Amino acid sequence: MSSIAIQNRNDSYFEITQKLNKKCQLIFELIKENKGITRQELSDKYSIPINEVSGRITELEKMCLIHATGSLKNRVTNKLNTIYSAIHGERLIIEMRNQKAQELTDIKNGMVNDYILGMSPHTKALIENEKRKIEKELKLVS
Helix, strand or coil: CCHHHHHHHHHHHHHHHHCCCHHHHHHHHHHHHHCCEEHHHHHHHHCCCHHHHHHHHHHHHHCCCEEEEEEEECCCCCCEEEEEEECCCHHHHHHHHHHHHHHHHHHHHHHHHHHHCCCCHHHHHHHHHHHHHHHHHHHHHC
């Protein structure tokens, strides 16, 4: 790969990660450094409250920057904890984001069609709520 192509790829990847808020950036960098770590390990190892870790991991997953890569038994609870790893490569991140955006768009369009066809007010309210959530997620991957 030419040095220009490498620089362009790196610039694009840097641009994606710079859109993260500071807490997300921190958690993302720690996940990249550790090459596979659970929420609990992140919390314990870096003294970050678990609720902050969990929220940021959810955001990073929705943005297609990290993904679950396995499980590890928690020594305290004896329950399985999910191991997270960073997704490497701008091309893969973009492909995953495009796929997620298409899936969310399809769900949203189906919900809108159902909404128009006429349903109970309760069902309409549920659909409106889900539609708002999907629109938020679409902003994260678009």
